Amino acid sequence: MKGELKELKLTVNGKPYEFKVKPQTLLVDLLRQELKLTGTKIGCLDSACGACTVNIDGKAVRSCSVLALQVNNREVITIEGVADGDKLHPIQEAMIEHGAIECGFCTPGMVMSAKALLNENPNPTREEVREAIQGNLCADEGYVKYIEAIEIAAEKVRGGQ
């Protein structure tokens, strides 16, 4: 039936959840409204800005452009799941230390794109770093610091392994 609620099972930041959702619910709305994970930002809601980037099964994806039901049985990581308890992830540490913060609105998305990059490639070239955050707009034009911070983080990640 039209508008009928559908069951959805997924893991968010390591925790399993079950929901009943309207089929048109976007992943970003599930995260922000149902789970109150408001670290994931809505900039454009139109797949243009990248502020809502999360990781689905380890890959960077825009949560405004995915139906929540399409994430059934998958694993989502949001900005809230990046740190290990109180211990920040090397990407977060590097961004703070290097001043790659600006107003902060695009930062969660930047972190999630960077995390997906380092998941598959802990030794990226500068070009690969640039490409990884190409889909994340920063209204303050803070790109250079982000790129440098991600390179510093990659080094930290490699050193830790």
Place this chain on the structure above:
Amino acid sequence: MIADFEYFDPKTVREALSLLSQYKDAKIIAGGQSLLVVLKQRLLAPEYLIDIKGISALDYINYDESKGLRIGALTLHRTIEKSPVIQKHFRVLSEMERNVATIQTRNWGTIGGNLCHGDPAGDPAPVLIALNANLKLASSAGERIISMEKFSKDYLEVDLKSGEMLIEIQVPTPPAHTGTAYEKLMVMKGDMGIVGAAVSVTLSGKDGVCQDARIALGSAASVPLRASEAEKKLVGKVPSDSLLIEASEAAAAETDPPVDVHGSSEYRREMVKVFVRRVAQMALEKAKAA
């Protein structure tokens, strides 16, 4: 924001086809990277949405020299970009994918979804036309094959009949001494092309005469456009600079470009000239090296 619809998520092609024959007005969603935009804007408000992204049997890349390349309709853009087989045998497809939107979009969006959306600014269609690709469509009545070139009907309209879905993209192995290239004019990397050009040329191994040429353009008409007159300028001759200019002018004359904030029709026509010439040169260099 998005209107209510009834949602189905078949796990097999057979199940999807049976739903499609049952619900004639259904819309298919794959990765939804184009469709969700249209649904959010309420340009479409389907009664039924059939989500095929979970049909894992349509996510594959197979290559065999005699049969060529077979790509399942639900293969991600990112998978095509990164595929070692495609990088080795159909490099132009990987090169094209690198500029399809952003990594986030390529990580969720599928090649089949892109083609069925039918946007004349889309990147895969012109490249697949240049590569002489076919599409395999299925319905509960059976399967049919249609050339990529014939698939596009009009702006956002493709030749999918009620109850039909795209299941496979078939790319033949190009003849020896063939080079294919694609470039588009972008404001920012990953943008929709203001214009795009895909060129494939096959040269004679003996005297360098152009034996076959296929030229396809993006954002140059209401469909991905094959520039047949431009191709005729090249076939049977040894390509030279002046011949490429002639071909690029012929291509521009065949276009009926859209107008938007990125460019007037006149501007696009000029850019078609620039890009056909530039991309043909790239294709020639690849053909000579092949």
